[in-house]
Amino acid sequence: MIAGSKIFEVYESQEGKRRQLYTANLITGKKVYGERLVVENGVEYREWDAFKSKLAASILKGSPAIFIRKNDVVLYLGSASGTTVSHVSDIVGDEGAIFAVDVAPRVVRDLIFLSYQRENILPIMADAKKVNELRERISAVDAVYQDVAQKSQVDIFLRNVSLFLKNGGYALLAVKARSIDVTKQPKQIFREVKEKLEKSLTIIDYRELEPFQKDHCMFICKKKQN
Template structure:
């Protein structure tokens, strides 16, 4: 097991395959169908890039993710908790993850997940209306968004403006086909980049193929 340049994220080589892992915040428990690896007293969870856009971005050599141990993270589009659980591993006991989703069924899954992961709080809310949950969330070090809606960028910027600390990091996973199925993804990615640069400092961006087709991850900082 080796450390990576990102605190709290580890890697291993299996043949030609590079595998990312995080320290399991709840030892002995899986969140999805991930493999568990033990090295000495530490248990690691294997991170599946085909199920996590953040993992895919790291494997595509994104130069920064902005998430580190002790951070407070607002995760928009938490779904049933696959990537949020790895973010929970990374931020550890000194950090915290607000996991927000609009679908009651997946928030129910998050509630079960949060019973063991005490650094994760599920929130049932519409990310397009951040004013409706502003009283339940503190300012945060990182905003992460993975929501497949036509106005993804607008939703992202609203939440960054309201919750992100000065100089905080913001990560946006864009699904091109959710914005406009008639345009080439490359055109949509360029349009999103221009919108982001009006309000944020753009750090890096990567397409996520072959792990996630027609997706791009943008890494920004608050100006």
């Protein structure tokens, strides 16, 4: 049986020992990445695979909230073909919007096709490091989500949060330790990232994402009020 979870707009079922997450499908009958569709009590849900989405992994690892809600405007950096973006699209709904940024033309092409179905996704082909290019195309946002697997991922995150996130807004950073430094232990990298983030943001939640995502963690942060 699928029921509401403690996360707004996210649903779950218990299958034996396995907890399965879902979002309510904004576009009935349409799958995005081969996920299973399940109809219960007249609502169509899309299974949300934590092995394919770090945001789902963070929820299953115990994050008590993700701070992305119905009607929010979200800046999503590193959207790839839209796997996690599609679930964020279900969460923010028709009245919300996602600026979905990726630097790779091939995945942006997929995103553009996805945005024909899901009109709350606004694909942008850009390098998240080049904030001046982004500045011309996006507005202030309620939440920032970043998953770019770059050496400079923390600097990219802090710069974008500083420029585009509203005061008091929330920002989620998926960290891939191996992209920052392959020679260091992931836990050491995560500690260094934490110290860097704490200088300008309040860290609300931290989760390591194994077994769903090896050598990854998620930080959920709040931007301080000025």
